[in-house]
Amino acid sequence: MLTEPKMTWQGAAKIVDMKKALTWGPWFVAEYRLRNMSKWLGAIIAFGLGNPVLYLLSVGIGIGALVDQNQGANGVDGVSYLTFLAPALLATSAIQAAMDETSFPTLQGFVWDKSFFSMNATQLTGGSIVGGIMIASAARCIFNTGIYAMVLWAFGAITAQSILVLIFAAIFAGLAFASVMLAATSFVKHDDGFFALVGRFIIAPMFMFSGTFYPLENLPIYLQWIGWISPVWHATDMGRNLSYGHDVAPGMMVIHFAFLLAILIVGQVVAMRQFSRRLAK
Amino acid sequence: MGNAFKEESTELAKKTAPADLMIVAKGLTKKYDDFTAVDGIDFQVKRGESFGLLGPNGAGKSTTMKMIGATSLRTGGELTILGKDPNKQGPEIRAHLGVVPQTDNHDNDLKAWENLYIYGRYFGLGRKFLKKKVEELLDFAQLQDKRDVKVDQLSGGMKRRLTIARGLVNEPEILMLDEPTTGLDPQARHILWDRLFRLKEEGVTLVITTHYMDEAEQLCDRLIVMDKGKIMAEGAPADLIKKYSSKEVLEVRFGSSKNAEAAEKLKHLGDRIETLPDRILFYAEDGEKVLKQIHKLGFEPATSLVRRSSLEDVFLRLTGRTLVE
Numbered sequence: 001m002l003t004e005p006k007m008t009w010q011g012a013a014k015i016v017d018m019k020k021a022l023t024w025g026p027w028f029v030a031e032y033r034l035r036n037m038s039k040w041l042g043a044i045i046a047f048g049l050g051n052p053v054l055y056l057l058s059v060g061i062g063i064g065a066l067v068d069q070n071q072g073a074n075g076v077d078g079v080s081y082l083t084f085l086a087p088a089l090l091a092t093s094a095i096q097a098a099m100d101e102t103s104f105p106t107l108q109g110f111v112w113d114k115s116f117f118s119m120n121a122t123q124l125t126g127g128s129i130v131g132g133i134m135i136a137s138a139a140r141c142i143f144n145t146g147i148y149a150m151v152l153w154a155f156g157a158i159t160a161q162s163i164l165v166l167i168f169a170a171i172f173a174g175l176a177f178a179s180v181m182l183a184a185t186s187f188v189k190h191d192d193g194f195f196a197l198v199g200r201f202i203i204a205p206m207f208m209f210s211g212t213f214y215p216l217e218n219l220p221i222y223l224q225w226i227g228w229i230s231p232v233w234h235a236t237d238m239g240r241n242l243s244y245g246h247d248v249a250p251g252m253m254v255i256h257f258a259f260l261l262a263i264l265i266v267g268q269v270v271a272m273r274q275f276s277r278r279l280a281k
Numbered sequence: 282m283g284n285a286f287k288e289e290s291t292e293l294a295k296k297t298a299p300a301d302l303m304i305v306a307k308g309l310t311k312k313y314d315d316f317t318a319v320d321g322i323d324f325q326v327k328r329g330e331s332f333g334l335l336g337p338n339g340a341g342k343s344t345t346m347k348m349i350g351a352t353s354l355r356t357g358g359e360l361t362i363l364g365k366d367p368n369k370q371g372p373e374i375r376a377h378l379g380v381v382p383q384t385d386n387h388d389n390d391l392k393a394w395e396n397l398y399i400y401g402r403y404f405g406l407g408r409k410f411l412k413k414k415v416e417e418l419l420d421f422a423q424l425q426d427k428r429d430v431k432v433d434q435l436s437g438g439m440k441r442r443l444t445i446a447r448g449l450v451n452e453p454e455i456l457m458l459d460e461p462t463t464g465l466d467p468q469a470r471h472i473l474w475d476r477l478f479r480l481k482e483e484g485v486t487l488v489i490t491t492h493y494m495d496e497a498e499q500l501c502d503r504l505i506v507m508d509k510g511k512i513m514a515e516g517a518p519a520d521l522i523k524k525y526s527s528k529e530v531l532e533v534r535f536g537s538s539k540n541a542e543a544a545e546k547l548k549h550l551g552d553r554i555e556t557l558p559d560r561i562l563f564y565a566e567d568g569e570k571v572l573k574q575i576h577k578l579g580f581e582p583a584t585s586l587v588r589r590s591s592l593e594d595v596f597l598r599l600t601g602r603t604l605v606e
Contacts, residue, residue: 015404018372039391040390118400147442
């Protein structure tokens, strides 16, 4: 009747292939997330592009004209203001996508509809769920930054050759942030405005003080630290170097890379541990 | 040397014996900090059996279910499910369980068929296989005409049937149902019971928690009554009634103010008497006979009713009538 290749377990034919199920666990979770996202495609595109494009038009084009007028066509870091701004806008859009994928969906899984507990009732583990959310976040980041990069390219902000490296830097920042955010959210028991706080006191300052609109060095030292711990700055500085050869101190590229990788790993370790604990209660 | 051999042979016994023992719990315990939710319980469930967990709120049923479901880790005692230790081999065990949680938690944005399909994907089942399986399950749950409807537009009974169908997608050896019919209307309950009977006939082992005693009598071959984390009684519904109640119960009412006074004078009648604020219950082999004796003693109850003893009488006797919040 049913023709799935069967494996033997306890002497009886079984339809679940354990090895396959465990290896691919995160991908099954990601498949679900993507299917859910596909129902909201319009909203995802609108929100993913809406804010960033507004920034591009108002700051990039508007303020850019003013800056270029006073500094000359290549007056900021040796390039036009729009080119200077583009890596930061891409990194920010990746982080927004990461935030969307790791905040409310995580609370939903643990608290609202308890879907994580249903996933965990199958052979999926807390680790598979964390992995699946990260894959889905990566997909969302690629999707959002990919479209945004096209828009930036259409406005002449970036060159076609730099698209891939810029997307790489932005997604790296997005995933690093997703990882930390996932770890933080896995401890949240009620909404209680936690995400509003994150939006106001983490995302907003991160966006404004990460050398986004002007070089980080322009800020007084007591504000520069915000950039140092911000994935946006690390990804932006890295993206500027990779796309138009922005000067960085020797070893700085390694630090950018290591910083993003470090918070990515720490976030994963904490998230996996807390997911497993919370599901095993 | 001798010891080593002995150990090896018990290892072998462990591997071969459980073929027909699906669940074995010995001294099973779950503690949360200083609160003991499940306090050293013993039970076994055989292949094809339909096993019930009864008890008031907070008795430890759901915690026990979660431990059998190989998600919640036990803090003491032994538990073997399908011959494996859930604290160590959770995923291996869960791959062969079907779980119907207390609350339906489908993705409301997805259609009915998509929810079944996605759940099958969690088990790593192939797309081609699932296409067929999903249709089979929709038929089973009588939801074929709701196939392409978003879940948030289904009624409570439909969602419940969808959850049960979802629990069957991996062709589980044990299907676990946590209060399967709570909140459903009588029609929906009876449809569900019918589906569960069919599964039982197909040899699926069922583990059920419920608050409804009629449901337990209908569905369970054997059950345990839990209270405060402990097992109060174990057995087949009919045996439990025999053991903890009488064949019949006579319920008489003299009016709220007179019940206690009448009970004092009638307490020698029947096997056992229970005085409630609104009525007096006589547990007896023959309810009519007791009623006649009451009349003979010159008492005229306002109303009287003789009924068969039920699991509910057993339940209330074992777990008390005090409200548990």
